[in-house]
Amino acid sequence: MAEDQLTQAHGAIEPNEKERVLRDARAYRLARVQEQLRQHQCPAILLYDPVNIRYATDTSNMQVWAGRNPARYVMVFADGRIVAWEFHSSEHVWDGLDLNVELRGAMSWTFFNAGHEAERRAQTWGAEIVDVFRKHAPDNSVLAVDRLDPFGTAYLEKQGITLLDGQALMETARLIKSDSELVLIGESLRTAERGIARMRRELRPGVTENDIWANLHFENIRNGGEWIETRLLASGDRTNPWMHECSSRVLQAGDLLAFDTDMVGPNGYCSDISRTWLVGDSRPSDEQRKLYELAYAQVHFNMDFLRPGMTFREFSDKAWKIPEQYVKNRYCCLAHGIGMVDEYPSIAHSVDWESAGYDGVFEAGMTVCVESYIGAEGGTQGVKLEQQVVLTGNGCVSLTDCSFETDWL
The missing domain is CATH 3.90.230.10 (Creatinase/methionine aminopeptidase superfamily)
Structure with a gap:
């Protein structure tokens, strides 16, 4: 760790340096996630925790609210590809990011959003998740997940998906700071x-x-x-x-x-x-x-x-x-x-x-x-x-x- 970087950490970021610092941090963090996926022989991770999504993609959308309302989610693949299901009319939070991302509309099956249709909506959600996962990882059934409600867990396991503890994977990725x-x-x-x-x-x-x-x-x-x-x-x-x-x-x-x-x-x-x-x-x-x-x-x-x-x-x-x-x-x-x-x-x-x-x-x-x-x-x-x-x-x-x-x- 360079001494001048520690010195800079105690001072203000010069405006002309901020974008470079952000760009370097984003690339480092995504690479750390990819590294963990490869180490665990896992082709992808499905992220719901807004802090994990922020770490992997540097996107932020109503973080506190999203922490208790699973309204946006992201699948990061070991090769760096990203499929992101974004909250209603919020695709703009991805503007300006140099990412290989496919944007889709998110679906929530919380009782607030789905009422008594929650289980049916979870099945619709799950069918899309399985389709995307198998399209990009046809020869692997292991998917890491950091946080998932019971209906979603049950659906994915019924489809033959083996779930890995994604929270442990992400905490390990986040451990060493650049x-x-x-x-x-x-x-x-x-x-x-x-x-x-x-x-x-x-x-x-x-x-x-x-x-x-x-x-x-x-x-x-x-x-x-x-x-x-x-x-x-x-x-x-x-x-x-x-x-x-x-x-x-x-x-x-x-x-x-x-x-x-x-x-x-x-x-x-x-x-x-x-x-x-x-x-x-x-x-x-x-x-x-x-x-x-x-x-x-x-x-x-x-x-x-x-x-x-x-x-x-x-x-x-x-x-x-x-x-x-x-x-x-x-x-x-x-x-x-x-x-x-x-x-x-x-x-x-x-x-x-x-x-x-x-x-x-x-x-x-x-x-x-x-x-x-x-x-x-x-x-x-x-x-x-x-x-x-x-x-x-x-x-x-x-x-x-x-x-x-x-x-x-």
Whole structure:
């Protein structure tokens, strides 16, 4: 991974460079999907997940709505050909893309769209899917699928199609980021940082959690971003335990305020940053400083020893040891992959390994979020921190310059 590309990931994309970066990223991503299909001896994958469709084709159409309404779908073949079934009157979302694509009209059999005709429509849908698949892959019956409703699954299997887990295939394809992807991720992170700076400027006693959270949305949409996956912002006693979403609670002087951006920004890439601040102009209490010091130590200890070639289990075993009084309220994972959204892998704590852990190997080019939440069981405050990094041959490199409260340490 070139040093100048990491430098560029921390800066703005020059206008004359943006189209080249997008073109390179699109070609790389489609090639990664093709590579996975060939490795699995699978001629094609049928995609419904809007994030997977975005990764493979760089097309986007009502992403959040399409995530729960299967209204567009795409079949990508190992040779690079694409057949896309697009939502009503939306063929224009494919304009300007250099793809070998055949466009068709999509059919949905959700109850909203089909009522009691759902099963019949699924059969009509399935007949077209089988026809296209067998036309381009006449000698193979294996089709990868990332997400499919029961009627569709039953029809394809009845026609002799063997279904492969396409979500695993796509998560593996998305694992290693190219230099161009890092530049696009950087543009999303710069937008998140502007939103965080705006939140910080507006932070004061008397405003609500919702007031503060709206500033992140404002900057995201203003700068061409897309959506925010959660509403994880909490203040005061709502910071413990973690996972309270923002509310109309009015901020009080001396409160901790913690948040997790989970922001899908420009280019469809996620910026996942967590910080904790103090409301008002006073100094943090001794307890607040202690919580912060521990969370800061966990994130930076784990970042410092994470390297390509390390197994997930080794990382979990060697990770910073959470003091006993904070173990019960620990964050749900030590670290997780990040790209267009949260991605494979999710690294379990050692205490959770038997129930939630799985092994694998960290590789150069992976982008990862290193997590911490420190809040005592039965406590009234907690600190959430998270840093987004890329793995290089030399270890972790932070992808954001968003500051920590180092004067609390």
